[in-house]
Amino acid sequence: MDGRLLASGYPDSYLKDLNKHVVFLGTRFDIDKQGNFYVSYEVDSLIYVYDYDYNPLATYGFQGNEMNLDYLSIYDYKTCRSNYRKERQTKGHYYWLEFVDETQTLFRSYRKTGENDGLQIFNEGKLIGDVEVPKNLRVMGYIDPYYYSYIVPKLDENDDSLIIYRFRL
Template identity: 40%
Template structure:
């Protein structure tokens, strides 16, 4: 195994480095602290639909209301400032219905994705730049691709947007990454190992060409141990400052680190604490059973549900088990676990405004999105 300290130094000094390293020992641990003081900051505006999440710009954060199309702006202390956007046809309104996905690019442009592959781009001053439709055609006839699914795994027409996991992220090179999955009758999460071995997970859309130019990634080999668990087939991901990918699959304790060509650099990661891993299998195409497991069984199990890269740290949140009153948050530095602490159930780390890290929780009891913060 190559020396990890050498790799880290070389990587930080020369971000164009293409050297690959072997898998880092998954048990590399250097605990810096064993607890975290997490404080509730605010609840999102009572007039919002509570469907959405928080995002960050400069010293403020805002909540994107997916149902009503508003952006509720807050200062770093959680004080509500004003409401932006809203649905409509004026230059500073959104001409879409439900917002399925949101991202901010490196220029501060706001990017909204609607339910009909409609993409809406607004400048930092909120005025509309353009509205377009994602070009999802690919190079082959759509009917041919769908009829011969197993021979066309790299074709766009075989996939659709993963609306239950639509975490869109823009890189610094003018691309937008969008989670995808396949529901083709011959190629889906119920039908065989090939889906888990070769199925793609991200679409790479280019703003300049207005086309989806490439499909990327694959699922973890951990899924091959089951027959099958489509109700746990999601993943979380983020990009670092080099446009490299950190990807984590729900049932896999490993975190996968790829370069921007999606070549694997290394894997790392330590299993979370007190996780119930007794996943129930579905060995036939049964949507009724899938819905039952997704609704009633999934919340009882332990799985990794969000990942965020901030200030050279990787934050990974996970659920534990049915009886647990808290969830877990792992923090990695230089691929080494430095903390695994208890946090409020559902907490996802979302951003940083010095000196605080911020996270969000959807509280089912209050039916509200709540914002938390903590220091390291």
């Protein structure tokens, strides 16, 4: 794969078994100050980098640790609807992407098996860390010298709390 998308708009990893990926059709992206796009698909381990005109610049990435990739084959709307929530809560997928211009660092959050999720940290396209983080953690930005992230815990539908973390690399 050279960074191009197939006519469907998804990378070829999706078309290998589309019935297993129907619940995970989300796309996450961020744009840097030069107008380059960093794109991640929910069940594709690669990150695609495109310029302002959507010409491919780079492709990099690694599968996250301890991801449950045993996706349920879903052939119809009814099966999809009844299994959607459980699949998204228990199966591995990449759910957040944030590029920090100041440090040329890209963060990608992913669903793991167990109590924690994973966070991949790339600097200039190289994986420099893959760490366990609390469920649903999303990096949101950088104010020197700290990176900031948050979690919306949603303990129940009336819970509107927000947990914010700050950290350094």
